[in-house]
Amino acid sequence: MRLVSKIDRWLSGRSSPGLVVVTVVVAALIGCIDYLTGYELSLGLFYIAPVSAAAWYVGRSAGVGVAVASCIVWFLADTGHDYSHPAFQGWNALIRLGFFLVSSLLVSALRASLSKQQALARTDGLTGLLTRRAFEARFEHDLALAERSLQPVVLAYIDLDDFKRVNDEQGHAVGDRVLRIAADVMRSRVRRADTVARLGGDEFAVLLPNTSSGAGREVIASVAGELRAALRSSGFGVDCSVGVITLEDFPVSAEAALAAADALMYEVKKKGKGSVEYAVLGEDFREEAREGDGEAGRAGRGAGNQSPRQQPGEADLAPGRTSTE
DSSP states (O other): OHHHHHHHHHHHTSOHHHHHHHHHHHHHHHHHHHHHHOTTSOOGGGGHHHHHHHHHHTOHHHHHHHHHHHHHHHHHHTTTOOOSSTHHHHHHHHHHHHHHHHHHHHHHHHHHHHHHHHHHHHBOTTTOOBOHHHHHHHHHHHHHHHHHHTOOEEEEEEEEETHHHHHHHHOHHHHHHHHHHHHHHHHHTSOTTSEEEEEETTEEEEEETTOOHHHHHHHHHHHHHHHHHHHHHTTSOOEEEEEEEEEOSSOOOHHHHHHHHHHHHHHHHHTTSSOEEEEEEOHHHHHHHHHSOHHHHHHOOSGGGOOTTSSTTOSSOOTTEEEEO
16 A cells, blocks of 8 residues: 555656656556567556556546557557458457547546545535635644744634524525625635635634734734625624734644634634734743643643733733734
8 A cells, every 4th residue: 555655646746748658658668568478468457557547647638648549559569460350450459449448538537526526525615715624734734834934824713793693583595695705805805825714604714824923913904804894784784703813833733723713712702792802822832732632722821821812902912912903
């Protein structure tokens, strides 16, 4: 299995033209071996490997092309053998071509179906945003890059206030419309390198890699402002509460960071909803997150095991301190 995994990684890392060349060369090598071993020993099954690889890693057109090339190679390897009728060799070549083409089309269809299923699993069907699982995978990747480059990461946890009342009083169709409006606003206010996800229900996350605390404030303030304006203009009576954390020291897990942002957002709700609260989390948070699990991490963050939300209104944010807008 390790060998198969290594081959898969190697093939996945090649460009499409390079893969086509490799698969054609492999088919030619199989043809040479086929010619040298003679027609009594068939190697027909081995031609499926380059045909399937081209169809899987490049696509249907490449698979068809390599299927035709493999058929030609096999035809040449079979040349020189005596047949009772000259047409038999051509007939055999057509049968082989059909076999290769069917194999190629089946493999490419399987890959397309798998890719579609993976996309559906990663994408929220209602909003088109990433799902929680896909977001956590992206977050872990961005955290690893941040640890290597020593660049801060900003995470915003957004909850739609009074959304349940909309569902209860106006129906789920209206609630779905609210969620789509929120998703469209958040998606339109961030960079292509940023990530927006629907974590579940009426909760969203915005991830800003390689972003300082100050820059993150500006972006999230813009997102929150646009979101409130869109929700209010729609007349649904929905607002938003946002908890924003800036991670400056690594390593830290996505789970711990999400728990901290989630807890910060709930502090906003306890204070009356409809606002944004910020926290910069440094080495003290990293050490505490490493020592405890997710629930323990919520119990205390910041210097001296204090929550980073217990010092609001600071003009100059330090690790474990917060500011509210």
